[in-house]
Amino acid sequence: MTALNLTHDPAARSWVETANAPDADFPLQNLPFGAFLRDGDARTGVAIGDRVLDLKALHATGWLEGDAALACAAAAGGTLNPLMAMAPRYASALRAALFDMLSASGTLATRVREHAEALLPGMEAMTMRLPCEIGDYTDFLTSLHHTERHGRYKGLADPLPPAFKSLPIAYHGRASSLRVSGGEVRRPWGQYRDPDGAVRFGPAPAMDFELELAAVVARGNALTQPIAVDDARAHLFGYCLLNDWSAKSIQWFEQVLGPFLGKSFHTSLSPWIVTEEALAPFRKAPPARAGGDPPLMPHLHGARDQETGGLHLTLEARLSTGHLRADGAPAIVITQTHLDNLYWTFAQMVAHHTSNGCNLRTGDLLGSGTISGAADAARACLTELTNAGKDPLVLPNGETRTALEDGDEIVLRARASAPGMVSIGFGACRGRIAPALPWGLAA
Template identity: 60%
Template sequence: MSAIPLNATHDPARRSWLALANGADADFPIQNLPLGMFSLPAEGEGSPPRPGVAIGDQVVDLRGLDAAGLLTGEAARAVRAVAPTDPGLNALMALGNGPASALRAQLSELLREGGASGLRERAATLLHAQSAVRMHLPCRIGDYTDFLTSYPHTERHGRFKGLADPVSPVFHSLPVAYHGRASSIRVSGTPVRRPNGQWKAADGSVQFGAVEAMDFELELAALVGAGTTLGQPVPLDRAGDHIFGYVLLNDWSAKSVQWWEQMLGPFLGKSFMSSISPWIVTAEALAPFASRAPARRPGTPPLLPYLHSAGDREHGGLDIAMEAWLSTQALRESGAGPVRLAATHLSNLAWTFGQMFTHHCSNGCDLNPGDLMGSGTVSGEADEQRACLTEIASAGREPLRLPNGEERRWLHDGDEVILRARAAAAGRVSIGFGPCAGRVLPALPYPLPRS
């Protein structure tokens, strides 16, 4: 991918007049300004959400900002693209990254210390505490593709399954993926219901019922902005023109179901629900954290020309650290905080998001605004970098022992998984994604026919 130029919005010396945006550990400093959709407590469940931007612990009401005459030109166009009846940011994203960049620039000016007047004077009506609003999916997700791009994750799972060759040779030639289920993607905070499913038990019998082997998977996902045309591939150096931003993704999995059913690819073992974080961290916000693409493993074949460019090798990666945390019911009742399960880094992936995008549409498949591309589980070689419970507990063979004495082979009812991520680079203000959280609810009794 080509590099995104840095500008005044990335200035590490820039500070906001909102004090909580300036903390060293703030997810949403003025250098971030992620986009999302929110509604106010007084608004009913069925009322359409409105577009907003996160800053510190507040949300800026973009539609109210425009109505107050504080946005002009392309920035105003970006906000007005989201009609009052729209449930997501798709129309804004479809404009490409230019209008969103103009909106970011004007917001940064309105929110910075010593910047343009207007927003600070109207803060009481245009700013809302994040703790008081209800977040929604940031866009309509029409399609969802999940990739498999971590070699350690792939290799461990291959060993757990007893495969003679744990990593297929195709892994080194292209970014492997499957077509996921978009209808069951939900925003962070939505509980996940333990699914019923079919699997093969240890004694060889085939069972159906509430799934025991339930897992989380720590991922990053890219959201498509400007779409592509059916039949028209996109070269790697232009892939960044179509990637709008990124969210955290928890690809909840029923492993026993997935491994039993998987002849063509994941199906009911994955489709019961996936969670994403509510704020889209734009590709422009992440520009200071561009890094070299991960090094190719020794002995792997050279990249085919369509998956190689000097630009992508130089800055196709992202310097993002990622974590997964677990809160159990017993921990909460004792007043103890969550336990960290994994601490990994996006550099553990073998493929860049630009390569994923370019390969996805290399056959002419068209991608649309709001389409989601998951990275696959971001596991590394080290034990602490195992980014799912299957790896942490060796597919249920070696239970994880928590500090309070509890053990986990798989997730229990009442367990809450919280994903976090942070982009950091020397000399830059680090930015976060906010949490992606979900709590496991018990399975519902299956509605069997009356005898």
């Protein structure tokens, strides 16, 4: 387990004033890692308030020593993967050094402030990139409520798959269409059944969002060598928000072996990786399994995971329409949920994923699945919010939605909090639905 240390000190404040705001996503205690373009050059950095500490520029100063210097050098090449592949102590040493540099009372704070223009550009000027190179993407299905509701919508006699309470179910997603937060999500073409039951090919009529959390693999495992559940979090670098955009009309018609074209057209990822170490103060026991549930298989049961496999993490989704924006109205909160609504922990996902000897690699992405809860407000996709279209979502301006329309924008956010600690955020994961292109034309 990651122990609390000086970087979690709730009394510490940064000389970057925007990091000290009560609602700041990126206070001194967070320091998430990301990737961006600066003057056309691929860089990596760490978010602090509304600025980004440029790791390539920091490495060039030669101020760091020991493990922190080695970690910064690994990240200075424009991608986080080399840093993520190192033993956890290196990223931890870099985090401690950055905390000192950005702290109001840090030993290197004065030096960094004198060179702030070169080292700490403003975040608004950044062109963000995916935070690391992602080779494989696995999306899990770990919310009992999401799974059960969709089973009912499909008319299944038993809405939960037989294996759901015995193992974390997943499918292999498409890494090539992962995109960083922002910009357009183009409505895809595909096959679906129309209301009369006829099969059609055209722009997908039923577009949806799915609110998820994703874990990024740090060090992988060798082929044939599984990862024990209580060792799993040492193989995770950190977490991002993920919007698993879904063309439900396509997905529900095609799905036999699992999701395919209804999912592979676009998946959005928030640009900052909140590290496992940053989340240490917010660890908690995962929810207890209900009486009568099957016992955990040995490879999915770990004493440490049962003590600290959960997180005090709230998540939300907001919807903005073209009419709302034209009227100057804010986006509407349509989902408020909690990570407690996952039936399986991320450590159990890793342990099960590797239980057959499958090798994970640095930069692999593991999605949690839609984080829906029992409460109506905790339904984490539009399909659930509208009971599969039977009860349209009514917005304050009178607009209704049973599916996302062109121009609709979804913004996902999350916040970790615990008594006595400085809460931390993940930044935004956003995307706006764009009209389908004429068939056969490129964007």
